[in-house]
Amino acid sequence: MKNVCVMMIMLCWGLSLTAQVAVNRSLGVDFLHKGDTIAIISPSSATDTATINGGIRTLEKWGYHCVVGRNALNHYHGFAGTIDERLSDLLWALREPSVKAVMCSRGGDGLAHLLVHLPLDTLRQYPKMIIGFSDVTALLCAEARAGVRGVHGSMCHALKTYEGNDTVSQALRRMLQGDLPEYRVPPHPLNVEGRAEGIVVGGNLSVFNDLAGSDFDPLLMDGIILFFEDTGEGMSKVDRMLHNMEVRGLVPHLRAIVVGQFNKYKYPENGFNDMYSMLYEYVQHYGIPVCFDFPVGHAHLRNFPLLTGTKATLEVKGDGVVLRYEDCHQ
Numbered sequence: 321m322k323n324v325c326v327m328m329i330m331l332c333w334g335l336s337l338t339a340q341v342a343v344n345r346s347l348g349v350d351f352l353h354k355g356d357t358i359a360i361i362s363p364s365s366a367t368d369t370a371t372i373n374g375g376i377r378t379l380e381k382w383g384y385h386c387v388v389g390r391n392a393l394n395h396y397h398g399f400a401g402t403i404d405e406r407l408s409d410l411l412w413a414l415r416e417p418s419v420k421a422v423m424c425s426r427g428g429d430g431l432a433h434l435l436v437h438l439p440l441d442t443l444r445q446y447p448k449m450i451i452g453f454s455d456v457t458a459l460l461c462a463e464a465r466a467g468v469r470g471v472h473g474s475m476c477h478a479l480k481t482y483e484g485n486d487t488v489s490q491a492l493r494r495m496l497q498g499d500l501p502e503y504r505v506p507p508h509p510l511n512v513e514g515r516a517e518g519i520v521v522g523g524n525l526s527v528f529n530d531l532a533g534s535d536f537d538p539l540l541m542d543g544i545i546l547f548f549e550d551t552g553e554g555m556s557k558v559d560r561m562l563h564n565m566e567v568r569g570l571v572p573h574l575r576a577i578v579v580g581q582f583n584k585y586k587y588p589e590n591g592f593n594d595m596y597s598m599l600y601e602y603v604q605h606y607g608i609p610v611c612f613d614f615p616v617g618h619a620h621l622r623n624f625p626l627l628t629g630t631k632a633t634l635e636v637k638g639d640g641v642v643l644r645y646e647d648c649h650q
Contacts, residue, residue: 349447349469351498354383356420359413360476361389362400364455365428367476369393372425374480379423381484382493389413392425399430407434410459414446421496425476427454432527435459435536440466449496451475454551454618457523461531461538464521464629471495472523472547472616473625482620492625500627502644505614507637510600514609515635518575520628520645522547529561532568539570545634547626549580549617555589555598558582562602576609576634578643581617609636614643 352358358379360372372393376386389409394401401409413422435458443466450459451471460470473492482489491501521538522528525548531537538544550558565571582595592598596612603610611634615622631646 349449350420351449352384352420352496355385357385357387357418358421358423359387359389359416359419360392360423360425361406361409361413362392362394362425363406363410363434363459364400364424364431365398365426366395366400367393367425371476371480374483375423375425375476378479378484378489382496387419398428399433400425403433403437406430407437410434410438411442414442414448419448421449421451423475424450424452424456424459427452427456427475427524429455431455431458432530435462435531435534438462440535443468451492451496453623454524455527457527458531458536460523460628461521461528462536464519464538465536465541467629469627469629471625472628474620474623478620478623486621488621488624495625495627500645501624502642503614503624505611505641505643507640508596508612510596510610510612511636511641512604512606512608512610513636513638514576515633516545516576516609517631517633517646518543518545520545520547520626520630520632522578523628524548525550525558525561526553529564532564539565539568539573542573543575544573545576545578545632546574547578547580547614547616550582551618552584553582554585555587555592555595558585558595559590559598562599566602571606574606574608576636577603577606577611578614578616578634579603579610579612580614581619581622583618609634611636611641611643614641 379386391401391405391409396402447468452475453472463470521544587594615624633644635642
């Protein structure tokens with residue numbers, strides 16, 4: 321085991337990583353090796369050539385070969401093509417034997433359009449490591465429901481902007497290679513202490529909330545460590561989304577909660593000073609460990625990659641939080 325210390329003094333996180341090399345073979349999803357091929361597709365909102373090319377430059381610098389979906393630069397009412405075009409690229413990337421992983425160019429909106437035409441059996445038949453966040457949460461949740469692991473992490477825009485040299489991008493590079501992190505996060509005054517094991521699922525709260533009751537709903541999985549974040553959603557709407565989980569009777573499915581970053585919202589609202597204080601009003605009564613202010617969200621330098629659909633252990637203590645993954649050899 322090798323230790324990698326990450327100093328984030330400027331951002332005042334004190335986050336450290338311990339990398340553990342492991343290979344996930346249980347579902348046919350191998351981590352990557354230099355020379356492997358990554359497909360770039362745009363299953364959500366429209367993007368541009370500079371964004372995709374910038375992401376490719378970083379991935380190629382890391383030693384990978386990249387191929388781009390035929391429709392990745394299409395534009396159709398704000399989406400990267402029609403539903404059929406975007407679905408065609410996704411199915412091509414999953415079915416093409418030479419493709420070892422799939423990176424989404426960006427998030428935005430529209431990926432849920434594709435899920436109606438994507439049975440879970442297809443994801444099981446062609447298990448590929450899919451990389452993305454925000455709107456891509458829908459696809460990562462579908463993979464988790466299918467028993468396939470994915471990566472909630474940076475996409476082409478961030479890899480272009482930072483050229484892969486920043487701490488978060490380097491954490492993604494290591495994760496793609498199978499160096500699974502042990503995240504150590506400073507304590508937060510609203511944390512609920514405890515220890516739990518479970519399957520890591522979640523992502524953008526409003527995206528997976530819209531999957532409620534479907535085959536792709538991650539909250540229907542039992543024994544989960546749920547992480548969530550959001551951007552631009554008001555406190556009242558987030559309140560309703562969390563309450564939806566409660567009235568559906570799904571809180572017993574949770575083993576722990578990891579609360580990520582919320583930004584671009586107005587506060588105070590409903591008598592609460594900020595989003596975290598409002599969320600704490602609910603989660604303090606769940607009887608499970610809760611971690612606040614975890615570095616995952618829409619601000620790239622606070623969006624460390626998480627391996628979804630796989631087991632991890634969360635420890636929330638007075639002196640800090642540790643999230644570690646189980647050995648994927650198991």
